[in-house]
Amino acid sequence: MDNKIKVLVVDDHDMVRMGLVTYLGVEEDMAVVGEACNGEEAITKAKETSPDVILMDLLMEKMNGIEATKVLAKTKAKIIVLTSYLDDEMLFPVMDAGAFSYLLKTSTADEIADAIRKAMNEEPTFQGQVTQKMFRHMREKPKHDELTKREREVLCLIGQGKTNKDISEELYIGIKTVKTHVSHILAKLELEDRTQAAIYANKHQLV
């Protein structure tokens, strides 16, 4: 049957690609028409095979999924992001780039097949928490982006265990100024002391 949904699989892990091909192989109404292990290859293969749907991983060498999505979003192909973790830093950029659906790799075979069919039907699919995150992201932006650039610099240094004196020397400013920044940081982040700030910085990868 030539009416099968043509799927392109993009992932840098051999195993995942093999798993997907095996997965989709049992579905009668779809066929994997190509595989790619990075963004560049994805673009080439997409030209060759003009797929209906692209299953796209995000973290890859050479060209990551976001860049590739920006390019491929202009084609007719529906792009379904299929990634390991629910990462704010990737989720929003890739949706902006033109991704159609967003699934996690913890998805079952059925869920993925389902998302592919829905995509062909102009219906996007988002996995559970993704939707919530989207909303939560709308209301409460992470507190630390209320910080000014300078404050973020200071927080970063606190996160490295620097004292106020260290920081003042590193930024070529007075120690009083550093104290002012620290006070503002603690107030904005609703923390009590620099120790908690250091923990915050590390937990939020601001170091």
Place this chain on the structure above:
Amino acid sequence: MDNKIKVLVVDDHDMVRMGLVTYLGVEEDMAVVGEACNGEEAITKAKETSPDVILMDLLMEKMNGIEATKVLAKTKAKIIVLTSYLDDEMLFPVMDAGAFSYLLKTSTADEIADAIRKAMNEEPTFQGQVTQKMFRHMREKPKHDELTKREREVLCLIGQGKTNKDISEELYIGIKTVKTHVSHILAKLELEDRTQAAIYANKHQLV
């Protein structure tokens, strides 16, 4: 043949498991005897199937790979960590926990099959840069096991951003005593203040 190497696959991604099963299916001398999608399930399945080798992912719900490894290291099974990224924060803890080999998911089928056979032969396998990282880690012994039990407790609380007063109340001891412990901790870990101690605690998963 009953002499096949019995392999248990532990990963929270259906696809990866399916990929691995497909991969290993073509190898004549090994057989996948079970699959698990988290640490807890891994322990159950290991009891049922008593595998020779366990392919273990690290990031999973319920019980992560490090915890599971701690438990399963006591069995005869050789544990091969098979994870996405080369992360210091995971590498050393899991090796300490008793993992036998450490591979990345970018590995090819051959490399994985090879690592399994070598494991049966008491030969560990480490992917590329892992070995270097290991050596670098050996030289610098983890200083924090010079700490006494009480000191570790205090360090843990510092790592949660607690003040000396908080800690004294939580442990039902005087604030002076807490100070004594803190001084000892800083001296033993060669740190300068509680902020650095908090960072240390978090980086070394002592929270």
Place this chain on the structure above:
DNA sequence: TTTTATCTCCGCCTTAGGTCTGAGTTTTAT
């Protein structure tokens, strides 16, 4: 142009954090 935000710095004051010395009690190892 006027307002608003940011970055800089001052002085004063209080407290938490940390060092040092010393010492009594309990656990654990030998």
Place this chain on the structure above:
DNA sequence: ATAAAACTCAGACCTAAGGCGGAGATAAAA
């Protein structure tokens, strides 16, 4: 039984940290 750690606490002492209020300079936004 004896020695060695570990846990507890005290007093004296010093410093870094942080709050509070004020303020000048600059730059961006309204």
